[in-house]
Amino acid sequence: MFQFTVRRIIWVIPTMLAVATIVFLVMRVAAGDPAIAILGEYASAESIAALRAKLGLDRSLWSQYGSYMWDLLHGHLGRSLINNKPVASYIASLLPRTAELAVAGMAIGVIIGVPLGVLTALRSRSFVDYLGRVFALVGLSMPAFYLGILLLLVFAVKLRWFPVISVASSPSLLDNLYALFLPALSLGLIKAAFVSRMTRSTMLEIMGEDFVRTARAKGLREGLVIYKHGFRNALIPVVTVIGIYMGALLGGAVLTETVFNRPGIGKLLVGALRERDYPVIQSTLMMFAGFVIFVNLAVDLLYGFIDPRIRYE
Amino acid sequence: MARKAASTENRYRQALRGLLKDKLATTGTLLVLIIALVAIFAPVVAPYNPSAQSLSYRLRSPSSEHLLGTDEFGRDVLSRIIFGSRVSLIVGVLSVALGMIIGVPIGILCAYFGKRFDLVVMRVVDILMSFPTLVFGLMLVAALSPNLINVVIAIAISLVPRFIRVARGPALSIMKKEYIESSKAIGASTGRIVFLHILPNIAGPIAIMATLWVATSIRIEAGLSFLGLGVQPPTPSWGNMLKAGMNRILMAPWMAIYPGIAIVISVLAFNLIGDGIRDFLDPKKQI
Numbered sequence: 001m002f003q004f005t006v007r008r009i010i011w012v013i014p015t016m017l018a019v020a021t022i023v024f025l026v027m028r029v030a031a032g033d034p035a036i037a038i039l040g041e042y043a044s045a046e047s048i049a050a051l052r053a054k055l056g057l058d059r060s061l062w063s064q065y066g067s068y069m070w071d072l073l074h075g076h077l078g079r080s081l082i083n084n085k086p087v088a089s090y091i092a093s094l095l096p097r098t099a100e101l102a103v104a105g106m107a108i109g110v111i112i113g114v115p116l117g118v119l120t121a122l123r124s125r126s127f128v129d130y131l132g133r134v135f136a137l138v139g140l141s142m143p144a145f146y147l148g149i150l151l152l153l154v155f156a157v158k159l160r161w162f163p164v165i166s167v168a169s170s171p172s173l174l175d176n177l178y179a180l181f182l183p184a185l186s187l188g189l190i191k192a193a194f195v196s197r198m199t200r201s202t203m204l205e206i207m208g209e210d211f212v213r214t215a216r217a218k219g220l221r222e223g224l225v226i227y228k229h230g231f232r233n234a235l236i237p238v239v240t241v242i243g244i245y246m247g248a249l250l251g252g253a254v255l256t257e258t259v260f261n262r263p264g265i266g267k268l269l270v271g272a273l274r275e276r277d278y279p280v281i282q283s284t285l286m287m288f289a290g291f292v293i294f295v296n297l298a299v300d301l302l303y304g305f306i307d308p309r310i311r312y313e
Numbered sequence: 314m315a316r317k318a319a320s321t322e323n324r325y326r327q328a329l330r331g332l333l334k335d336k337l338a339t340t341g342t343l344l345v346l347i348i349a350l351v352a353i354f355a356p357v358v359a360p361y362n363p364s365a366q367s368l369s370y371r372l373r374s375p376s377s378e379h380l381l382g383t384d385e386f387g388r389d390v391l392s393r394i395i396f397g398s399r400v401s402l403i404v405g406v407l408s409v410a411l412g413m414i415i416g417v418p419i420g421i422l423c424a425y426f427g428k429r430f431d432l433v434v435m436r437v438v439d440i441l442m443s444f445p446t447l448v449f450g451l452m453l454v455a456a457l458s459p460n461l462i463n464v465v466i467a468i469a470i471s472l473v474p475r476f477i478r479v480a481r482g483p484a485l486s487i488m489k490k491e492y493i494e495s496s497k498a499i500g501a502s503t504g505r506i507v508f509l510h511i512l513p514n515i516a517g518p519i520a521i522m523a524t525l526w527v528a529t530s531i532r533i534e535a536g537l538s539f540l541g542l543g544v545q546p547p548t549p550s551w552g553n554m555l556k557a558g559m560n561r562i563l564m565a566p567w568m569a570i571y572p573g574i575a576i577v578i579s580v581l582a583f584n585l586i587g588d589g590i591r592d593f594l595d596p597k598k599q600i
Contacts, residue, residue, distance in 0.1 A: 141581035146573040251447030273455040291445040
């Protein structure tokens with residue numbers, strides 16, 4: 001287990017370097033000349049040449065790649081081309097906002113999705129099961145940002161229970177949670193659909209296994225059978241799904257932040273893409289990929305605690 | 314040869330019959346057919362020209378004249394939704410087809426060759442999959458410049474690593490079968506083994522994922538267009554209609570509500586078909 005943990009953690013380093021290389025290549029090779037993109041097609045040749053020199057684009061691709069990776073390894077993310085602010089300061093202030101949205105969204109997804117999945121599996125083919133499956137189907141088909149627009153329309157515009165722009169009016173925890181509620185709910189309800197479906201199918205499969213029948217036959221209380229033999233075994237695929245959907249949730253956060261006009265890495269990325277602010281684009285893309293890589297690492301390491309069989313393999 | 318063709322035909326007919334027994338899958342198929350017909354015959358079905366502006370009809374709420382209201386330029390929302398279905402279907406189907414054509418053979422070759430080839434490709438897949446699909450799509454569209462073809466290419470590229478994974482898993486288990494060993498022993502070429510023996514046997518899981526990913530692609534296109542980095546106005550797409558609607562959410566909520574419903578229905582339709590195929594191919598559910 002120790003060896004696996006160490007190997008798994010070390011693997012993060014080459015993965016992050018490869019991610020950085022892909023981002024660099026896509027933005028430098030496929031995107032064309034950033035100087036033209038920033039100044040526009042009709043800019044004079046002199047001003048384009050001056051900007052290219054300023055950005056270091058007149059150097060060879062290898063040299064640019066070398067200094068990009070060198071800076072990255074030393075924690076230098078560069079400065080925004082638009083307002084010359086250090087990109088690291090943007091990231092430092094906005095990353096927690098996106099992280100709290102993603103975590104709150106996933107928390108809502110798990111809090112609603114897991115019990116709903118267990119309930120619909122235990123009451124299979126009942127009215128509750130039918131309702132749960134309809135909820136899951138609609139949830140799977142609705143983009144989170146559209147649900148966000150609908151929630152905004154009902155709870156912020158019509159009922160006026162929540163602010164239209166989800167920015168906390170003060171740094172207090174309560175104000176933050178209040179501003180976070182609608183965006184997190186729009187992400188969380190969609191994730192709840194995914195999680196409930198996964199939990200339901202896994203629970204159904206496990207509750208039909210021989211060891212569950214044996215547990216019942218030896219007179220174990222139904223609650224214990226469900227929790228110890230059913231639910232605990234169903235948790236493994238559910239944890240995997242949570243890991244897989246963390247990436248999708250972050251993608252959803254880009255849109256949700258835009259709908260709710262909420263500051264975060266997603267909104268920063270969209271703005272930077274529109275303005276062709278390359279240092280900001282590269283760093284935010286790295287943040288997104290890094291977040292997914294670390295969640296996957298956490299999921300892999302968590303398996304060992306949930307399922308002791310994996311620990312010994 | 315004739316017997317083989319007949320047995321394949323029987324198998325597909327059987328699959329279709331099984332799928333049609335599933336009420337939800339039938340509903341999904343019907344919905345997709347309706348959406349496809351509406352997209353093909355959009356100029357006939359749409360009550361108005363989707364680009365025709367009328368300043369005197371700006372931001373009109375739904376009425377008998379304009380069933381789903383009008384937008385900020387006085388354009389008929391229903392007609393724009395009808396024409397927008399073309400964008401969604403084109404992006405959904407083409408990006409999945411392209412991703413599948415590139416990804417599936419690579420996945421099968423990973424299983425076929427194994428060893429270093431498999432190791433290198435799968436590490437690259439792991440790395441590419443660390444980008445959320447929408448974020449990866451955003452990066453590529455921004456690099457290529459946003460338009461319909463580039464949206465298709467961007468979504469297709471982001472689906473390639475996923476298709477590689479989906480094809481590799483079942484192909485690995487097929488590779489262990491005796492008939493593959495026999496084919497190799499009698500000197501069958503790699504192409505023959507890949508296309509004649511492996512591909513038909515892993516078509517099931519690929520078909521499930523392809524259908525479900527059409528739904529995902531429609532959602533991603535809507536997301537990209539909503540962010541202004543997808544299909545550009547004045548071409549109507551459900552995503553860019555939602556974006557325009559979001560800007561007028563207080564005055565004209567119908568501009569956002571109805572394109573969103575169109576997205577939900579079309580994504581739901583493809584999800585229902587994907588689920589239907591999954592249930593049909595799952596041996597446990599047939600007992």
